[in-house]
Amino acid sequence: MPSASGRQEDATKPLRKIVRAASARRHRRRQLRTIAANATLPGPPRVEPTWPLPRAPRGPGDADITRAFGKFPELHYAYKFEGGVSLTTRYRTDAVTHPDRPLQRFRHFMPWLLRETGGTLKGKRVLDIACNSGFWSIQCALLGAAEVVGFDARPELVEQANLVKSIVGLDNVRFQQMDFWEMSPSRLGGVFDVVLNLGILYHLPKPLEALELTKAMAMEHIVLDTVICAERGALIRVGWEEPEDIRAAVSPGIVMYPTRRAIDLMLKHLGVPKFQFVPLRTRDMPEVYIDGGRASWLISLR
């Protein structure tokens, strides 16, 4: 029946809301049972991130670090540096992220990569796509990578990443500003042993093409970590994203959230020889993973 505003009222809306909430609760209970079961299965040994980050002997002092980061209105990682300097995340929006979030994610998927590479990234050339302020690039360098290249579309994040690099004192890490769709072996000095595609797929409009481009950059392994649609079946949910803060897409537009099954099919379609869904083994993870709205894969190309 039309409302006073002339819009058609949907009498089933409250009911659908209850059904959705019940289904989300069932899904969560299933996820928790799966986590408990996964915890008993054999898996790679735990690996801890290097935290707090070490500091180069002649690097910037405490006050310089605080001042240098203070000039940025937004900061995505709550960096901690040796000697007790620690920073807090901040965004233009009222978003809040837990300071341990990147550490939890590291403990979740990095052990699966490191098991394949013999416990270290020694000698590896690593690409960190959409590197933000360089958390993952720096961790990879500290894991022994021979060379790390990180890029992000936002120039202020490349500036932050260079700041972190100067504090830690690494000369085998390079950051540059670039859009995802400009990525190519010729622009980045060749292909990479390991490619990190973390937290970027769901900010892009074309997931299959994005995975294809990622694959073209990699020789051995890709780590994929992304928001997914938590439904069952091979589906893609479509959304719209505004560049609200430094975590988001750089320009307004359509974004896609494939389900887990849809990502598996995309990897199959791309002829990936081996890929492994990274199982959740602990509840000490951001809620979005527990609720099935985010997941990770280790993709092996040989």
Ligand SMILES: C[S@@+](CC[C@H](N)C(=O)[O-])C[C@H]1O[C@@H](n2cnc3c(N)ncnc32)[C@H](O)[C@@H]1O
């Ligand atoms: C959610 S953050 C993820 C950061 C990091 N990779 C991680 O997983 O912790 C998304 C990042 O993607 C970057 N980004 C968004 N759209 C991009 C694009 N088209 N090309 C390159 N970077 C982009 C943002 O600036 C931001 O740093």
